[in-house]
Amino acid sequence: DVKVTQSSRYLVKRTGEKVFLECVQDMDHENMFWYRQDPGLGLRLIYFSYDVKMKEKGDIPEGYSVSREKKERFSLILESASTNQTSMYLCASSLLGQAYEQYFGPGTRLTVT
């Protein structure tokens, strides 16, 4: 079974702090994705990566950056957290060319106060 894990289930940070969200997958997937999920808006793609050190902007990349130094690990970085970044963050992975078959992690609920 594919396993996608995220470093924290719940996180509370202050405005202006730098925040790191970590995601690890164990199925040797090339693709990894970061989404945020807000009530009524569904999942929105922030960034994705199709290879180590490669990244592509999604629909809402502003205020975020990512890092992929190893194939199994994809990090989402909030350079200076703001209250409008309070959300549920979901990481997913898939094989290259099979982005329609994504496996999701459990999510991190981030609250920025």
Added chain:
Amino acid sequence: KNQVEQSPQSLIILEGKNCTLQCNYTVSPFSNLRWYKQDTGRGPVSLTIMTFSENTKSNGRYTATLDADTKQSSLHITASQLSDSASYICVVSGAAGNKLTFGGGTRVLVKP
């Protein structure tokens, strides 16, 4: 603009009853459509996936239908159980299956 609209936004049903969730999409070209179940505080888990040529796909008490002509899909839950309480998300893949458009989800609450 590619869009996926789900209805209703939420519904409450009694245990043992059936219900149907709707998904309308404008994604073009179309590759496939997937229904996910997301329990509270967890990541989405795939229930069914259908390509253009498939009309119906079942997974236990869950049955998904697809009408590619009208760009509509439905998810039918039969004999609901308390564990069916969750959000159900419709996701449509565009060209080559690599561009996903997510619906806003339908929150289902099953009451005893």
